[in-house]
Amino acid sequence: MSRQNRANGRRIMGPQSALTDFLASHNISALQIRNEAEQRRRAAAQDSQDNEDDQENEEANLGGDASITLDTSATVETVAESPARTLRTRRGAQAEAQRKKEQQVIEKIKASKKFKKRKRGPNENSDDEDEIIQALARERAAPLPGQMENCTQCGKRFTVTAYSRNGPDGGLLCTPCGKELDKDNIAPKKKPKRASGGAVGRRRQVQSKILDGTYSLGGKSLMTLCIETLAKNIDLAEDLGDLPTSVIDKIARKLSKHRLMDSRTLSLFLQPTAEEVYIYDASKLNADDFNRIFQSVPCLKKLKVRNGIHFKDEVVDYLISRNLELTDLYLSGSNLISEAKWIELIEKKGHVLKSLRVYWTDKHFTDKVAGRIRDVCKSLERVKVCHNQHLTQVGVVDLASVKSLRHLSLDMREPVRPDMYIEALDGRGAYLQTLSLTRVPELDNSVLDAIHHKCRSLKKLRITDSEVATDAGFVRLFKDWENPGLTFLDLQKCRQLESHRPRENPDKIGLCSNGFRALMAHSGKTLKYLNVHGCRHIEASAFEDVFSAEKVYEEITKMEISFCEEVTDFVVGSIFRSCPNLRELNVFGCMKVKDVRVPRGKILVGVPNARGMVIDGDDDA
Amino acid sequence: MANDAAINGYSEEGKYITLISSDGFEYVVLREATEISPTIKSMLRNPFSESRTGRCDFPEIRSVVLEKVVEYFHYWYKNRDKDDVPDMNIPVEICLELLMAADYLGLDAKPTQPAIRD
Structure with missing residues (x-):
């Protein structure tokens, strides 16, 4: 108080300063302040004790303090008992002026946005305006950032910042006390999660569906809607009833997608009459659950278990002990089954x-194990081994020499010599319908030749990541090949790996222009799926020849030509023209594709433009 | 599709057909909207009595369920060329029955495909 009074008591002479002008414009008069200060000083001197405590005065006090704070911009010390209050009763005229002022402050507060907000606010049930006015007046009286203040809780002195928290009973808190307060009300501060993503979320959803390949115009099918509803409320279901296998399988997929397959929901799929049990996510099932499958489905023929971590030795023991004759077994992630x-x-x-x-x-x-399979499994038609660290080329030859084999798929971790593949093809090559060799960097032209000479009934062929097979090899494979046209061909990443001169390919390593021409000449009419991802040396002229105006490839529905550098807008347009039933074309990393018109209902994925990765055609071409 | 009807000689049935539930409720539906169901489509195409009368009996489907199916027909028809369609609400209590009806009526995958080919 004393410091304030001193400051106000100093007389400033001369012309009006800018500050005085400014204060006057805000309805604050230096003269009035001076008068008040003098009054207070006098009052203190008289030391009269006359307490009048009506509420209006209190408010006025606070309002008055606020304006003083603004005036002086000096450090504020709380005025414990304002002497002005005692004076006011004595001097009627002064009191009248004061009342006018406080009325003005109240009017100001009433007109402010904050006041209106609070009045409307859902938390403020009380309509008592006075209370709100008081609260706001108190807020206005609070020190500004940068000033010092005593914490209302611990009493410590601290610097007020914009982030200082209000105490529960008004006043400000120091940082440690503010943090304590924050800790207490963490829960109410959490915002409720938004239910839908809004326009952006929906757009994102559509694009996600396009990339998943599940996109279609119009509403979802009734069955999909039902299955989704069912999956959401699966805890209410007690029995799936008499649904056909295909529908049950769809439900199983949906549940697994949402990670809802556990001991309880598994029971829904274990019908005594079923012959197939497909579990797409068995990570929550334990060994007893697997045993339960064998107990409750006595006619089980086909079993698929993905992420079946607990499909271990004891489960296999139980399976062996049961009188089940499994024809199809699909196990993924069952690491705990021992070799024995x-x-x-x-x-x-x-x-x-x-x-x-x-x-x-x-x-x-x-x-x-592969050796035993060769000796024992006399009716085995399909073998697929992926991501296995202990199967070597010896095992591969064993697997391939199973007498009834028709489908062979391998994704090995161990290197396999090309002559082993040739040896494998010698036996069953002529009968194989599927040959899928994923990640085979060592696979060379000799294997391609062996395929050309041996295979006569292939429908699906996959050779990926070969670093040594050449264009000439691919030409020899497809030219005059007596195998009927393939329906599925995946030759992705069969290309030269040379980081110094990536564009030169003197030895024509990988699938290049002539190989591509040859394969389309051989299988173009029958192919449904073609993948030449990363075959960088196929030239634009080869694409233009293959997809020229007079050529039509009716069957192709999906094509992947990402990272084929030479693909241009014209090539993409030609592909859409030549493949009337093409639904999806992937062109990631084809930097020459800029602005293509996509026919309606077709999907072009991976265009390098600002519109995102996907164009869903809207031209009625 | 109206042309198909004319070619096959049953154009007199007009634009609407009637679906009858097990408990006798009748629902009159736009013929085009029911084309999504291969089952109903073939009932109406082939020389069965349904193709003459335009009335399809479903003795296995309760009215509550059939009503939802009819609602779906209209939902599908209204949205058949639209992008990003909001899902239709399915009441949980008839979900399984509806699923069975959907299977019977062939309302499974890719609903727009047959319509585009027509």
């Missing part, structure tokens, strides 16, 4: 097995 159990399983149940697919069962599916 695999062998036992093959020996006991292998003779009826038609299809065996094994993914990510790393170490225990070994060459020995």
Whole structure:
């Protein structure tokens, strides 16, 4: 108080300063302040004790303090008991002026946005305007950022910042106390999550669907709607009833997608009459659950278990002990089955097995197991082994020499010599319908030649990542090949790997222009799916020849030509012209594709432009 | 599609057909909207009595369920060329029954495909 009074008591002479002008414009008069200060000083001197405590005065006090704070911009010390209050009763005229002023402050507060907001605010049920005015007046009286203030809780002195928190009973809190307060009300501060993503979220959803390949115009099918509803409320379902297998499979997929497949929901799929049990996400199932499958589905023929971590030795033991004749077994991620159990399983149940697919069962599916498969499984038609660390080329030859084999798919971790592939093809090559060799950097022209000479019934061929096979090899493979046209061909990343001169390819390594021409001449009419991802040396002229105006490829529905550098707008247009049933074309990394007109209902994925990765055609071409 | 009807000689049935539930409720639906269901489509195409009368009996489907199916027909018809269609609401309690009806009526994958080819 004393400091304030001193400051106000100093007389400033001379012309009006800019500050005085400014203050006058805000209805603050230096003269009035001076008068008041003098009054207070006098009052203090008189030391009269006359307490009048009506509410109006209180408000006026606070309002008055606020304006003083603004005036002086000096450090504020709380005025414990304002002497002005006592004076006011004595001097009627002064009191009248004061009342006028406080009325003005109240009017100002009433007119302010904050006041209106609070009045409307849902949290403020009380209509008592006075209370709101008081609260706001208190707020206005609070020190500005940069000033010092005593914390209302711990009493410590601290510097007020814009982030200083208000105490529960008004006043400001220091940083540590503010943090404590924050800790207490964490829960109410959390914003409720938005239910839908709005326009952007929906657009994103559409693009996501296009990339997933599940996009279609119009509403979802009734069955999809029902299955989604069912998956959302699966805890209410007790029995799926008499639904056909295909529908049950769809439900199983949906549930697994949402990670809802557990011990309880598994029961829905275990119908005593079923022959197939497909579990797409078994990560929540334990060994007992797997045993339950074998108990409650006595006619089980086809079993698919993905992420079946707990499909382990004891489960295999139980499976062996049951009188089940599995024809299809698909296991993914079942790491805990030992080599001995695999062998036992093959020996006991292998003779009826038609299809065996094994993914990510790393170490225990070994060459020995492959050897037993060759000896025991007399009716095995389909073998697929992926991501396996202990199967070597010896095992591959064993698997390929199964007498009834028709489909062979391998994604090996161990290197396989090309002559091993040739040896493998020698046996069953003529009968193979599927040959899928994923990630085979060593695979060379000799294997391609072997395929050309041996294979006569291939429908699906995959050779990826070959670093040594050449264009000439591919030409020899497809030219005059007696195999009927393929329906599925994947030759992705068969290209030269040379970082110094990536564009030169003197030895024509990988699938290049002539190989591409030859393959389309051989299989173009029958292909449904073609993947030449990353075959960088196919020239634009080859694409233009293959997809020229008079050529039509009716069957192709999906094509992947990403990272083929020479693909231009014209090539993409030609492809759409030549492939009337093409639904999706991927052109990631084809930097010469700039502005293509996409026919209606077709999807072009991966265009390098600002519109995003996907163009869904809207031209009625 | 109206042309198809004329070619096949049953144009007199007109634009609407009647679907009858197991408990006798009748629903009159736009013929085009029911084309999404291969089952109903073939009922109306082939020389069955349905193709003459334009009335299809579904003795296995309750009226509550059939009503929802009819609602779906209209939902599909209204949205058949639209992008990003909001999902139709399916009541949980008839979900399984509706699923069975959907399977019976062939309302499974890719609803727009047959319509585009027509």
